[in-house]
Amino acid sequence: MVSAESRAGILPLHMDANPIVLDDAAGDVVVVVVEGEHDIYTAPTLRERLDEAIGRGGGIVVDLTGATFVDSSVLGALLDARRRALEAGQGFVVCVGAAVEPGVQRILDITGLVPVLPVVNGRDAAIETARSGNGAGG
């Protein structure tokens, strides 16, 4: 038996390896770029970034192309943001790249959220969909 005691509270967790940044190059649609592994530890940061994106008033795209792992804490943050965006008449779209990490694809598939969020392929297509205000007004 190997025992390891880890003092997780002081471990140097590499936040920089799991960045969440806003890209507003598309103008009226802000892209929340999520990279690396995300779980209950980084979900509060994701919620902050999503709040900021919604606050800008335009469409929102969440780009998971560079994400390698997302759990149900992340899905909770995405669904809350989606609900608020659509209530405010703002488009909300999630996008992935051509090759999706199993740590991202699997949870989206088995929760049936691909058509709901929705999840589309490619940032450009997502921006166009979000710009058209998908889902807004029913």
Place this chain on the structure above:
Amino acid sequence: MSTLPDVRLTLPARPEGVAVVRQALAGMADALAFDAAVVADMKMAISEACTNVVVHAYDEEDGVLEVEMSADETGLTIRVRDHGSGIRPRGERRGEAPALGLGLPLIAALSDSYELTGTAGRGTEVKMKFVYVREGDPVEENPVPGTVGDDGRWDPDASRGTPAS
């Protein structure tokens, strides 16, 4: 394979510990003959189990998150344990955002078998088994129920029909 040690981790039940457990599991799984898809399922299931401990197990004080991983000739058994007050579904702690309640359904869907034991006041243990050779996708036996309701919130009792027009 028979020389592979059991691994036991004891951590504070805090959010930052979940990634540590996931990395330890990835290291252990690397030494075993698992498909990448099964490793991905393990990482998701162990994350959800640890998250349940972090969010639900303890009221005020920092408690302990215990994880044990033990390989045998058929696969890997993972135990995630707390010494808290028992599972309280969808409880809120310290003002955190409410969870979707997807933790246990995901564990059931992704593991080849699982068992939940524990009683109020004596802690909870989730035991999950992942086998080297799967006969099918465990999701088909234990699909995750629920979908997003008309109010935009996750509804575990809603059925996934065709999307509303």
